[in-house]
Amino acid sequence: MSTTATKLGTQSSATPGTKLSALLVEDNALDAALVVRALNKDGFEVTADVVQDEATFTKMIHKHVPEVVLADYNLPTWTGMEALEVLRKEGLDIPMILVSGALGDVTAVECIRQGATDYVLKDGLARLPEVVRRALREKYERGLRRKVEQDLAKKVDELARSNADLEQFAYVASHDLQEPLRMVAAYTQLLGERYKGKLDENADKFIGYATEGATRMQVLIQDLLAFSRVGRNVAANKSVDCSAMLEEVLQALAAAIQESGAVVTHGELPTVWADHTQIAQLFQNLIGNALKFRGESPPVISVQAEKAGQQWLFSVSDNGIGIAPEHAENIFVVFQRLHARTEYPGNGIGLAICKKIVERNGGRIWVESKAGSGSTFKFTLPLHGPDEHDGDERRSDEHDRSEQGSEKEAGQEVRP
DSSP states (O other), rough: OOSEEEEEOOOOOOOOOOEOOOOOOOSSSHHHHHHHHHHTTTTTTOOOOOOOOSSHHHHHHHHHHEEEEOOOOSSSSSHHHHHHHHHHHHHHOOEEEEESSSOOOHHHHHHHTTTEEEEEEEEGGGGGGHHHHHHHHHHHHHHHHHHHHHHHHHHHHHHHHHHHHHHHHHHHHHHHHHHHHHHHHHHHHHHHHHTTTSOOHHHOOOOOOOOOOOHHHHHHHHHHHHHHTTTGGGGGGGGEEEHHHHHHHHHHTTHHHHTTOOOOEOOOOOOOEHHHHHHHHHHHHHHHHHHHHHHHHOOOOEEEEETTEEEEEEEEEOOOOOOGGTTGGGSSTTTTOOOOOOTTSSSHHHHHHHHHHHTOOOOOOOEOOOOOOOOEEEEEOOOOOOEEEHHHHHHHHHHHHHHHHHHHHTOOOOOO
16 A cells, blocks of 8 residues: 555636645545545635555655545554544644545544534435535634634633733832821921911911811722732632621621611621621621611611522611612722712722722622612522532431441431
């Protein structure tokens, strides 16, 4: 048997067809010529190499990558499916169509299951052009999907790097700005204390503005630093008993609760896998907001949790002033305020921190409210931490096996 490749050219045609580069795995020259003829007859302009063994096949795909491989299922010393293994080994995405004299349905289905694109019987070559066109179209679509996925992965990586850079910048900037700002605030306060009433009325007013501005900037920087710190210590995640943690939060807010006459109730809360400090901050911000944005009646606040699929669904509801539906998204944006500072204090960063904490833990947060009717903030957290789900399944399996063993010992029927 010859180990060299045979070149088959196109037939002359007055109207040029679609150029197609093919590699034929075939030991019968007449069959190879019939395959090329069937393609040319249906509008292709085929350039084909014919090989009969693995070594020549490998050499040819290194020399020139074909658009399609047309392989006989059975050769004397080789098979078409072995050609598919070579393509996989070389990392090439080339459609491979089996063209065989006899191929049972069971064998054909098994070949396609293993990766062959399609199959055509040699006595039915009239359908080969359409099979080739479909294979080329599918390859093109795969290439497009692959490119889109690669571009998307690249954009995700770029966005992750950009977010990390922004967080690092916010952290460094807010941290490094504190010291010079502290100096500005201290000296403006000293200036006000030492020269108040000694200069004219405008001077006292200007010094007051400077002191107030420096103090407000200090609070803003401290809030920005708190926001940038969220998620920087992922290794601190552990099991958090939300009921016990909520008691700590209520103790920290005891003065505000007493001053407002608030009533805070809660149901049984679960244990979650998270950073204890961040989850405490999440509840403190939400309950603190309910205390701050209260109506004329004393605040009534309820904290509840329930299972929702593979997540815990928490809710913090109140009877406060409520939020208009059109602001339901904006309130989670950094430094976004719905009220003037003269009405309610704060810089509009508390809910942005809540959103960042929840999303860092694989959940989401939203609000259900309308103006004047109170608010219910809802957020989700994963039901299980790392390896916890697998551990639960193993414990469940062990429990089932233990119960089945006990039933067998008692002579009872074991039902699946």
